Amino acid sequence: MSARLDSSACPAPAWLPGGHLQTIHSAFFARHHHIAFVRQRLDTPDGDFLDLDWTGPGLFADKLASGATAHPDAHLSRTAARRWLQADDWASLPSSPDTHALVLFHGLEGSSRSHYIQAIAQYFRARGWVVVVAHFRGCSGFPNRMARAYYSGDSDEVSFILEAVRRHLPNARWHAAGTSLGGNAMLKFLGEAGDNAAWLQACASISVPLDLVACGRYLSESRMGRWFYSPYFLKTMRAKLHDKARRFPGLIDVVRLNQARTLREFDDIYTAPMHGFRNALDYWTRASSKPLLPNIAVPTLVLNARNDPFVPQSCLPGPQDCSNTILLHQPAQGGHVGFTTGRFPGNMGWLPARLARFFETRS
Structure with a gap:
C-alpha cells in the first residue's frame, strides 16, 4: 500500500x-x-x-x-x-x-x-x-x-x-x-x-x-540559485569556516573557499571531505x-x-x-x-x- x-x-x-x-x-x-x-x-x-x-x-x-x-x-x-x-x-x-x-x-x-x-x-x-x-x-x-x-x-x-x-x-x-x-x-x-x-x-x-542531487544542482546552476540564494547562505557559511581555519590551521583550503560561488563548490571544498564523502555528488547521493x-x-x-x-x-x-x-x-x-x-x-x-x-x- x-x-x-x-x-x-x-x-x-x-x-x-x-x-x-x-x-x-x-x-x-x-x-x-x-x-x-x-x-x-x-x-x-x-x-x-x-x-x-x-x-x-x-x-x-x-x-x-x-x-x-x-x-x-x-x-x-x-x-x-x-x-x-x-x-x-x-x-x-x-x-x-x-x-x-x-x-x-x-x-x-x-x-x-x-x-x-x-x-x-x-x-x-x-x-x-x-x-x-x-x-x-x-x-x-x-x-x-x-x-x-x-x-x-x-x-x-x-x-x-x-x-x-x-x-x-x-x-x-x-x-x-x-x-x-x-x-x-x-x-x-x-x-x-x-x-x-x-x-x-x-x-x-x-x-x-x-533528492539532494537534483536540488543541489538546481541551486548551483539556476540563475536565482547561483546569484541570490547561494550567496545568501555562503555569506555566513564562509565566515564560520574562516573562524575554523584560524582555529585549525592547514585543515581548510581558504583560497578555494574564497573562490566558492555555489553550494556545490562549498560542499566539494568542505562539507563532503570533512564528513567522510568523496565530493559533493557523493555526499548528496548518500545523504x-x-x-x-x-x-x-x-x-x-x-x-x-x-x-x-x-x-x-x-x-x-x-x-x-x-x-x-x-x-x-x-x-x-x-x-x-x-x-x-x-x-x-x-x-x-x-x-x-x-x-x-x-x-x-x-x-
Missing part, C-alpha cells in the same frame, strides 16, 4: 505571486509571534556540544523555577534564548502521558530565531505543548569545538538529539518536525530506524530537498532521504510546495515512493518555507496549523 497524496491549496495571497517572492517575503517580512527560550547545552560523545532551546508550560525565560526574576544572560544576547536552563527547571515542565512535546530541526544556517521556527514554536507553546529547538553544530550563535560542522544527512546527530530529549521527558508524547536540511536529516533517521522510532507519535517535514521513504514506520507528513525554488517539482516523491505511513502534501503554492497567507504583509499562521491538524489526528 502506498502513501496518500494531498494537493489541497495553501491559500497564498494574490499580492504574493510565485515561489521566489513567497520564499523571500516570508523569510524577511511576514508577521509571526516572537518567543524566547531557555537554553540547555549538551555534550556530544565526540567532545563537541549541541544547544537546545526549550519552552513549555511552567518554564519561563524571564523567571527561575524558584519564582525569582531571571536576568537575561549577556552571552545569549544574539540568540532567541534569554537564560541557561538550571537543574530545578526540569521539575517545572510537565511530563505525564498527557503531555504533548515537539522537537524542531532547523534548516541550512537556521536557528531558533528563524521565522518558521518562531512561528511553529509559539503556536504549539500557546496550546500547552513543550517545544524544544535543536541546533545543529555551529548554528546556535556559538562556534562548535571541532573542525567538523553539520550536514544534511547527519541522522546520527538527529538520533542523539531525540534520545536526549526523550530522557528528559520520558512520559511525554513526542513529535518531531524538520525543515529543509534538518527535515532531510530527520527523514533519513526515520527511514534508517524503521520500527525503532515508533516511540514518536508523529513527524512532519517541511520543504525538504529529499538523500528520498530512497528511505519506503522504510518510514512513523506517521509522517511530507509537505512540499510544487513551486519551491529550491526543490524542482520533477524530483518530488509520489505515493509509490513512500510507505503507507506517509502523507504527501504538495500544494501548488508556498515556495521554500514560504507559506505566507492573509493580508499584506501576511503571516505565518498556516504552516503550524497544518502541522497541528496532522499531529492531532495521529495522537
Whole structure:
C-alpha cells in the first residue's frame, strides 16, 4: 500500500505571486509571534556540544523555577534564548502521558530565531505543548569545538538529539518536525530506524530537498540559485569556516573557499571531505532521504510546495515512493518555507496549523 497524496491549496495571497517572492517575503517580512527560550547545552560523545532551546508550560525565560526574576544572560544576547536552563527547571515542565512535546530541526544556517521556527514554536507553546529547538553544530550563535560542522544527512546527530530529549521527558508524547536540511536529516533517521522510532507519535517535514542531487544542482546552476540564494547562505557559511581555519590551521583550503560561488563548490571544498564523502555528488547521493521513504514506520507528513525554488517539482516523491505511513502534501503554492497567507504583509499562521491538524489526528 502506498502513501496518500494531498494537493489541497495553501491559500497564498494574490499580492504574493510565485515561489521566489513567497520564499523571500516570508523569510524577511511576514508577521509571526516572537518567543524566547531557555537554553540547555549538551555534550556530544565526540567532545563537541549541541544547544537546545526549550519552552513549555511552567518554564519561563524571564523567571527561575524558584519564582525569582531571571536576568537575561549577556552571552545569549544574539540568540532567541534569554537564560541557561538550571537543574530545578526540569521539575517545572510537565511530563505525564498527557503531555504533548515537539522537537524542531532547523534548516541550512537556521536557528531558533528563524521565522518558521518562531512561528511553529509559539503556536504549539500557546496550546500547552513543550517545544524544544535543536541546533545543529555551529548554528546556535556559538562556534562548535571541532573542525567538523553539520550536514544534511547527519541522522546520527538527529538520533542523539531525540534520545536526549526523550530522557528528559520520558512520559511525554513526542513529535518531531524538520525543515529543509534538518527535515532531510530527520527523514533519513526515520527511514534508517524503521520500527525503532515508533516511540514518536508523529513527524512532519517541511520543504525538504529529499533528492539532494537534483536540488543541489538546481541551486548551483539556476540563475536565482547561483546569484541570490547561494550567496545568501555562503555569506555566513564562509565566515564560520574562516573562524575554523584560524582555529585549525592547514585543515581548510581558504583560497578555494574564497573562490566558492555555489553550494556545490562549498560542499566539494568542505562539507563532503570533512564528513567522510568523496565530493559533493557523493555526499548528496548518500545523504538523500528520498530512497528511505519506503522504510518510514512513523506517521509522517511530507509537505512540499510544487513551486519551491529550491526543490524542482520533477524530483518530488509520489505515493509509490513512500510507505503507507506517509502523507504527501504538495500544494501548488508556498515556495521554500514560504507559506505566507492573509493580508499584506501576511503571516505565518498556516504552516503550524497544518502541522497541528496532522499531529492531532495521529495522537
